[in-house]
Amino acid sequence: MTEKLYYQDSHQKEFTAQVIACEWDEKRKLYGVVLDRTCFFPEEGGQYADSGILQGIPVEDVQEQDGTVIHYTKKQFTEGTEINGCIDFEERFSKMQQHTGEHIISGLVRRHFGYDNVGFHLGRELVTMDFNGSFTREQLQMVEQKANEAVVANIAVCVSYPSREELAQMDYRSKKELSGQVRIVTVPGYDVCACCAPHVKHTGEIGLIRLIDAARHKGGTRVTMVCGFRALADYQMKEDNILEISRLLSAKPYETAEAVKRLQREIQQGKDKLFRLQSRYLDQKLKEQNYLLFEDELDKNAARRFVDTGMRSYDGICGIFLGNDHQGYQYILGSQHKNLRDFLKDFHERFPGKGGGKPEMVQGTVTASCQEIMAYLSETQCH
Numbered sequence: 335m336t337e338k339l340y341y342q343d344s345h346q347k348e349f350t351a352q353v354i355a356c357e358w359d360e361k362r363k364l365y366g367v368v369l370d371r372t373c374f375f376p377e378e379g380g381q382y383a384d385s386g387i388l389q390g391i392p393v394e395d396v397q398e399q400d401g402t403v404i405h406y407t408k409k410q411f412t413e414g415t416e417i418n419g420c421i422d423f424e425e426r427f428s429k430m431q432q433h434t435g436e437h438i439i440s441g442l443v444r445r446h447f448g449y450d451n452v453g454f455h456l457g458r459e460l461v462t463m464d465f466n467g468s469f470t471r472e473q474l475q476m477v478e479q480k481a482n483e484a485v486v487a488n489i490a491v492c493v494s495y496p497s498r499e500e501l502a503q504m505d506y507r508s509k510k511e512l513s514g515q516v517r518i519v520t521v522p523g524y525d526v527c528a529c530c531a532p533h534v535k536h537t538g539e540i541g542l543i544r545l546i547d548a549a550r551h552k553g554g555t556r557v558t559m560v561c562g563f564r565a566l567a568d569y570q571m572k573e574d575n576i577l578e579i580s581r582l583l584s585a586k587p588y589e590t591a592e593a594v595k596r597l598q599r600e601i602q603q604g605k606d607k608l609f610r611l612q613s614r615y616l617d618q619k620l621k622e623q624n625y626l627l628f629e630d631e632l633d634k635n636a637a638r639r640f641v642d643t644g645m646r647s648y649d650g651i652c653g654i655f656l657g658n659d660h661q662g663y664q665y666i667l668g669s670q671h672k673n674l675r676d677f678l679k680d681f682h683e684r685f686p687g688k689g690g691g692k693p694e695m696v697q698g699t700v701t702a703s704c705q706e707i708m709a710y711l712s713e714t715q716c717h
Contacts, residue, residue: 335401337371341493341517344430344532347423349373356411364394364406372403373421379531381429381456386421426532427539431562432461434491434521434533435543438481439463439559441525444507446477452509452554459564460546466554474545474557481543484524488538492520541565609633616640625652626711628663628704632656641668641695651677651711659703662687668695684710 339346351369359366367388376398377383383396388407395406411417433456440451443465453464469477495515496504506518508528519529521537534540541562548557560568576587585593613636619627620640625648627640637654644652645668657663667674674696678689682698685706689698700707 336369336398336403338375338403339371339373340375340532344535345423345427346373347426348418348420350416350418353411353413353415353417356413358410359406362395362406364408365410367405367407367411368402369405369417369419372405373419374403374405375426375532376403379433379529380454381433381531382458384421384426384429386419388419389417427534428563429456430532430534431540432456432560432564433529433531434537435481435540435559435561436461436463437519437521437525437527437529437533438484438537438540438543439477439545439557440507440527441521442477442480444525447473449554451507453556454509459560461559461561463557463559464551464554465557468550468555469548469557471548474548478543478545484521485537485540485543488536489522489524490536491533492522493533494518494520542569544568605633609636612636613639617643620644620647625650626708627654628707629654629656630658637666641666645669645694655700655704655707662699662701663707664697664699665689666695666697670694680714681710 339349349371351371353367354370355366355368357366358364374384374386374393374396376396378398384393386393388405389409389411391407391409393405393407397404397406436451436454436456440454440463443449443451447467447469449465449467451463452466453462455462495517501516501518504518504526506526506528512528516528517530518526519533520526539562542565543561544559544565546558546560546568548555550556576590579590579594580587583590583593583597612633616627616632616636616639620643625644629637632654637656640654641652648669649671651667651669651672651674653665653667655663655665667677673693674691675693678696678698682688682700685700685702687698687700687702689696689700691697702710
């Protein structure tokens with residue numbers, strides 16, 4: 335079994351080790367390198383593997399099989415030789431910030447609401463936690479507040495390996511049945527959990543804990559979180575966006591939400607006015623007994639109103655085609671006397687496109703010129 339240096343010191347960056355085995359993995363098209371000891375944490379416990387180098391060669395992936403850690407590289411190493419290894423500690427530290435933050439959040443949720451963390455994923459940008467219950471916005475804000483209080487308290491994170499007898503007396507979290515020696519990670523006063531991953535040594539190293547989203551998921555709630563430097567990057571990105579929106583709206587940053595609401599009202603008023611003007615234009619076309627129109631663009635609601643009104647006073651097909659000969663058309667067709675679903679079968683045998691709907695009204699897209707469509711409708715005596 336590989337000696338796992340990350341359990342002895344989660345902050346160790348470099349190490350030397352002896353190559354125990356190095357075999358070609360045909361499936362991965364990489365060499366699987368086994369060392370007598372390593373700082374590389376493999377893909378496990380809901381998070382991706384550490385990255386770094388062995389003797390200057392990038393490590394593409396790290397996996398564990400029956401206690402043996404396998405490092406996958408593009409270069410072959412000679413068995414029995416001693417090599418140097420170095421992990422990407424910036425990446426490792428970020429993962430430890432996220433994972434320890436998750437422990438605090440999950441422990442608080444369990445204590446205050448009785449919900450279990452039933453799913454955890456630590457990605458390269460975000461962390462998601464799946465809880466088997468629902469929250470209000472205020473409840474999540476309370477959890478976030480208390481989690482950051484734990485950070486400020488700078489509590490020592492404890493790791494222990496209790497005996498079976500001791501474990502039987504402990505109240506701890508675990509997502510699955512465990513066998514063999516169980517590793518317990520404790521944040522005193524907040525969480526006790528069976529976990530295999532490296533963590534920070536003190537909660538102060540986590541930095542800011544930020545819950546950025548919560549959504550319904552499989553009968554429960556999926557909470558999205560960022561911690562530490564990821565939380566800082568998230569804040570900076572959102573601040574940049576707010577400042578740009580502020581500039582575009584000529585509003586102070588703290589007034590952008592109200593400015594957007596005002597802009598939305600103005601846009602809706604413009605849409606309503608446009609609908610009224612286009613409806614008057616289309617009503618005039620109907621008075622002139624123009625039941626088939628080709629337009630570059632129109633409000634879809636005004637176009638549907640035109641067809642709905644026209645089909646009630648015309649025996650044939652009332653229709654509108656929006657677009658142009660080059661890019662094609664979107665159409666709405668209506669008739670109280672013809673089965674338009676049957677009409678579409680022949681129509682699209684002639685012209686590429688697709689459509690559907692009810693016998694009295696259909697809509698879809700078609701690639702053809704205005705003249706070709708008009709000629710077809712004339713040939714079939716549909717208009």
